[in-house]
Amino acid sequence: MKFALGLRIACFGSLVLLAAPAGAAPQSPATPFACQTVAPPAFQSSWLALGSPAQSGQVVITELQKDPTIVSDAHGEWIEIWNSLSWRCNLDGWTLSDDAGNSHTLSSGGTTALIMRPGERFVLGIDGNMMTNGMVPVNYVYSGFTLSNSAADQIVLSKPDGTLVDRVEFDNVNYPHTPGRSIQLNENFRSVYYNDDPGEWCESQSHWELGSPDTGTPGQPNDPCQ
Ligand SMILES: [Ca+2]
Ligand SMILES: [Ca+2]
Numbered sequence: 001m002k003f004a005l006g007l008r009i010a011c012f013g014s015l016v017l018l019a020a021p022a023g024a025a026p027q028s029p030a031t032p033f034a035c036q037t038v039a040p041p042a043f044q045s046s047w048l049a050l051g052s053p054a055q056s057g058q059v060v061i062t063e064l065q066k067d068p069t070i071v072s073d074a075h076g077e078w079i080e081i082w083n084s085l086s087w088r089c090n091l092d093g094w095t096l097s098d099d100a101g102n103s104h105t106l107s108s109g110g111t112t113a114l115i116m117r118p119g120e121r122f123v124l125g126i127d128g129n130m131m132t133n134g135m136v137p138v139n140y141v142y143s144g145f146t147l148s149n150s151a152a153d154q155i156v157l158s159k160p161d162g163t164l165v166d167r168v169e170f171d172n173v174n175y176p177h178t179p180g181r182s183i184q185l186n187e188n189f190r191s192v193y194y195n196d197d198p199g200e201w202c203e204s205q206s207h208w209e210l211g212s213p214d215t216g217t218p219g220q221p222n223d224p225c226q
């Protein structure tokens with residue numbers, strides 16, 4: 001069990017070539033990872049009490065902006081995801097959904113727009129126009145899917161065959177919830193299980209657009225959690 005480990009070794013760079021599937025050309029991550037030893041956070045009984053569903057984990061939900069202030073929610077909501085794989089990942093046909101039945105199937109329209117490079121971050125946004133979405137660089141625009149500002153809500157990412165890749169349930173009780181500030185997963189613990197723990201999330205501090213009151217790191221590494 002991951003909880004029993006005293007230390008975890010984050011050394012993705014050396015694992016890349018070993019983990020490449022048969023027939024696939026080994027590729028280095030777009031953003032090289034430094035070998036580093038990181039200490040896990042203090043054990044929290046809530047991890048076991050809540051119980052995480054099985055999540056395949058190729059792509060990890062790493063940041064979300066549920067309550068922008070510079071523009072309305074209908075234009076300024078977005079979700080950042082990260083390709084944890086050492087090879088490319090095509091999100092064409094994947095589904096974004098929540099427990100209330102809201103769902104959006106990602107479609108590339110026959111393009112390569114939904115192919116994530118190794119280690120790449122994508123921003124899925126409700127509005128792709130930077131002139132109306134608060135200057136957020138969006139890779140893909142979804143529809144029919146919103147992020148609640150107050151009630152518990154979920155972001156569920158699934159493959160076309162229904163495989164659950166990642167799931168995050170957030171609220172404004174256990175998670176940070178200052179309007180305008182995106183919520184970021186601890187950069188050192190980017191996994192589909194660690195992101196089930198509210199204690200691994202924090203508010204962003206960076207202003208990605210000069211003069212904007214809102215904070216976040218869309219498409220970029222997250223601010224350190226204090
Ligand atoms: Ca919202
Ligand atoms: Ca998760």
Ligand SMILES: [Ca+2]
Pocket residue numbers: 062063080216217218219220221222223
């Ligand atoms: Ca980020």
